[in-house]
Amino acid sequence: MLTKTDRFAKTVVSFAQKAVVGQPSPAYRPGEYGYADWVILAVQGLKEYLGHPYRKLMDVLREMTKMVNSHGLRPETVPHFSTVCTRKQSIPMKRWRAILEQSVELYDLGDVQAIDATGVDRIQASQHYAKRTDYTFEAVKTTLLVDCETSAILDIHCSMK
Numbered sequence: 787m788l789t790k791t792d793r794f795a796k797t798v799v800s801f802a803q804k805a806v807v808g809q810p811s812p813a814y815r816p817g818e819y820g821y822a823d824w825v826i827l828a829v830q831g832l833k834e835y836l837g838h839p840y841r842k843l844m845d846v847l848r849e850m851t852k853m854v855n856s857h858g859l860r861p862e863t864v865p866h867f868s869t870v871c872t873r874k875q876s877i878p879m880k881r882w883r884a885i886l887e888q889s890v891e892l893y894d895l896g897d898v899q900a901i902d903a904t905g906v907d908r909i910q911a912s913q914h915y916a917k918r919t920d921y922t923f924e925a926v927k928t929t930l931l932v933d934c935e936t937s938a939i940l941d942i943h944c945s946m947k
Contacts, residue, residue: 791836795856797892798831798885799824805884813858814865821865826873827885828857829865840867879944886942896935903929 788796802824803810811822832853833843844867847854854861865873905927931941 792852792856794835795828795832795853798835799828799856799858801885801888802827802831804888805881814863821869821873823873823877823881825857825859825865826870826877827881829870830874831885833870840870843867844870883942886939890938890940893933893936893938895933895938895940898934899931899940900934901929901931903927 805827806822806824810824811819813825814821829843829847832847833840836843836846838846844864847857847864848861851861854864905925907925927945929941929943930939932939
């Protein structure tokens with residue numbers, strides 16, 4: 787019988803693999819390829835589900851052979867926490883949105899949804915900093931659509947100016 791955590795892990799792996807268009811690449815390939823995007827997406831889902839910081843999550847995964855196997859890895863190929871932190875920044879927003887859209891199907895949604903938006907203006911950065919870091923945006927706006935009954939995030943949109 788599968789545990790609740792195991793069922794979640796299998797679901798998040800399935801969602802992550804579907805978020806990557808086409809045939810998902812192998813979980814881990816030594817060398818320059820490293821970890822597939824779907825592995826990083828699935829690990830991030832587990833992090834949120836279990837509520838562990840990255841360092842503790844990687845330690846826990848190394849001890850949970852069954853869970854690691856469901857990710858297509860072996861305990862010795864579990865990514866270092868810094869790899870996950872770095873790689874999650876480079877995964878395109880469309881893949882995160884694809885997982886979000888799939889995860890909404892898990893909820894029995896209520897009749898009331900709410901939308902909220904917030905923005906941050908970043909034009910106050912110094913010219914020296916902007917040139918040194920190739921700083922190219924002035925503002926960021928994020929919009930969320932949330933189901934009021936389940937608190938499920940139904941949609942997210944980020945735009946930069």
